[in-house]
Amino acid sequence: MIIVGLTGSIGMGKTTTASLFAEAGAEVYDADAEVRRLYARGGGAAGAIEAAFAGVTVEGAVDRGKLSERVLGDPAALERLNAIVWPLMRGARGAFFRRAREAGTEFVILDIPLLLETGGERDVEVVVVASAPPDVQRRRVMARQGMTAAKFEAVLAAQMPDAEKRARADFVVDTSQGIEDARRQVIAILAVLRGAGEPGH
Numbered sequence: 001m002i003i004v005g006l007t008g009s010i011g012m013g014k015t016t017t018a019s020l021f022a023e024a025g026a027e028v029y030d031a032d033a034e035v036r037r038l039y040a041r042g043g044g045a046a047g048a049i050e051a052a053f054a055g056v057t058v059e060g061a062v063d064r065g066k067l068s069e070r071v072l073g074d075p076a077a078l079e080r081l082n083a084i085v086w087p088l089m090r091g092a093r094g095a096f097f098r099r100a101r102e103a104g105t106e107f108v109i110l111d112i113p114l115l116l117e118t119g120g121e122r123d124v125e126v127v128v129v130a131s132a133p134p135d136v137q138r139r140r141v142m143a144r145q146g147m148t149a150a151k152f153e154a155v156l157a158a159q160m161p162d163a164e165k166r167a168r169a170d171f172v173v174d175t176s177q178g179i180e181d182a183r184r185q186v187i188a189i190l191a192v193l194r195g196a197g198e199p200g201h
Helices: 014-023 031-039 046-052 064-071 075-102 134-142 149-158 162-168 179-193
Strands: 002-007 027-030 107-111 126-131 171-174
Touching (some): 014 107, 014 126, 014 179, 027 031, 027 075, 031 046, 031 075, 075 107, 126 162, 134 149, 171 179
Parallel strands (some): 027 107
């Protein structure tokens, strides 16, 4: 089983790229989806987050907007949040790996937004970065409901620059040319990993 770490900054098309890997037969672990489960009412993190950041839950579920206001731009607050969430994430990921191995899965894709920022590349064999030009990224992000220029800049400041991510990647998927072009890139990456092509970036 080959473990692939998929990452990319906000608005770079990482989620779409993950879906293309799944479409091609890979098993995808979605870190954002796991966070949503942990933050939901009755989720494993909701109570601890409310205890650490009073007022960020609504009817027992974490309000991600309120939580973002409390931690963005505050490294100490972000560290407290990570200390709650990361151990729970590791447990969920371990269970995912066990299921994948038992099923004889060929490729596992770990879809993790902060893979490189958190040193997660140590736990994978291959790093894939979804990327797009800055103007495309900005256009995508600013089209999101509730997004502001200030919020966008704060998120960018918390993430590794795209150029550095690309430099540390084994493969880069350029998502700026449409889904069919991205699909071809994903298929080509899997072909290389199966040994059917020449390694490349």
